[in-house]
Amino acid sequence: MEFCSLPTNTSGMGQYDQGVGKRSDRIANDIKRWVIENELAAGDKLPNEKQLVDIFQCAKGTMREALKSLEVQGLIAIRTGPSGGPTLIEVSYKRTTELLRNFLQFRDVSVEQIYQMRKIVEVELAVSVVGLLPPEAIDKLENQVGKCCANSIDRSRRHVHLNLRENELSFHDILASYCPNPLLAFNAQFLTELLRNFIDFRFDHISQYETFTQSNIDFHRKLVVAYKKEDQKKIRKLMTAHMEDCEQHTLSLNGTLSKNLMLS
Amino acid sequence: MEFCSLPTNTSGMGQYDQGVGKRSDRIANDIKRWVIENELAAGDKLPNEKQLVDIFQCAKGTMREALKSLEVQGLIAIRTGPSGGPTLIEVSYKRTTELLRNFLQFRDVSVEQIYQMRKIVEVELAVSVVGLLPPEAIDKLENQVGKCCANSIDRSRRHVHLNLRENELSFHDILASYCPNPLLAFNAQFLTELLRNFIDFRFDHISQYETFTQSNIDFHRKLVVAYKKEDQKKIRKLMTAHMEDCEQHTLSLNGTLSKNLMLS
């Protein structure tokens, strides 16, 4: 979509206008409003920095702060060079989880609370994708379980354990990727991300870790079978038990939520 | 907590250092890391703009972009004047919901999908706060139901309907405020916010709207009774039915999610 001049400069004209709040914030909001009104979509380009400065009659620095705001919100990407400038992008899962982690940074969240959420989210998701999985999805899931098994031959070192958890969790990511409900899928992915990257384990219970891994493999295998039969009831039962089981293992391994949620 | 000099300027020194990404982003990350390492908390003050410029040996504009980033992320508030400058704040629910709405802006979310989420979140939340509600919480809930009744005398105009929805939803906000799980509480509040501010109704079915309102009042009243008895089973049943009922009413009123999610 072509750029067709931003509408009347609602955020004030001339320097030091009377509007409320910071100029850069008002400009950022005006640009958002303009994007919505013109039904722009990801991939569409905004006017470049210089043009925006002309349109809004503001200083370069002010405009840069406005653009930085949109960038941090995950709404635009900025590139240099010819045909560069600010481009609208779909706010990514990644960016959104980063911002949501900021929220959790200053609050205490326990492993129990993560699983309280996960027990309802993963079960609902698992049940809801029944009938929506194309053959290649089943393949992917089966493949995933296979990787876990292959890796479990060597299980004596720390990084292997980490790798196993990675694999276990990607089973759930695959399921989430076939969930048509963005709210549900996002929550599921956010929770698996927390477990993947922000749980500090004590690695002094290797045997328990092995049990954990084996238990996961069993559940995933059974889930694949149930998905092949599209047996919704069975899937609900299995995923509920699976989450319960994961929670217990994580707790007995003394998993705690990291204090570095803010850092990517 | 006092400011005690930021650590070695890891984001590079001198102009145009070789680090990856933008200088302002690296600085923002360094400040985050420093906050975590020094276990700063909401209320603590960061060095002011000029001091930060000295510490990071960067230009004022660059530092302002870094601070804007932190501000947009909801991590700091900036005030002018003496004893002003950037102050750490708890990332607020409000800010987080704004950022999450950006995420949904470019995806299609249906009323059914909102309720798919709400049916599991509100039920889990309702059940989990049993036994955690102090007497004043019950009072608040009862009060809330009372307001709905009072308002339902005059129900002929649009804004009254909006006001009723407002009241109905604040019943759920009260419940959420007593939920110790930030993940659960946040999700619940986010969903009620969507319903409160971002559902466009067609107001051509006044009678259905009345039925909706009355139905809500009934459910809320019954829920209060159940909370007084701390009857968890009853609460689960009631809330499940309540959400199901809400969904049906919303659907028959042709509620659709607004296209203006990005705007506050």
Add this chain to the structure above:
DNA sequence: TAGCTTTATTTATCAGTATAAATATAATTA
């Protein structure tokens, strides 16, 4: 002491310059 005024401090905005990075285009080479 209550209310008002001044002053000092700090961010917010403006203006302009210089540098780096990315890309398109032209020139060169094989």
Add this chain to the structure above:
DNA sequence: TAATTATATTTATACTGATAAATAAAGCTA
């Protein structure tokens, strides 16, 4: 001609200095 290299152009990024606005604290007035 195809591929590579050099050049020019476009754009963001970064730096500097000056002015305006906001606010807290100190001082003044009644």
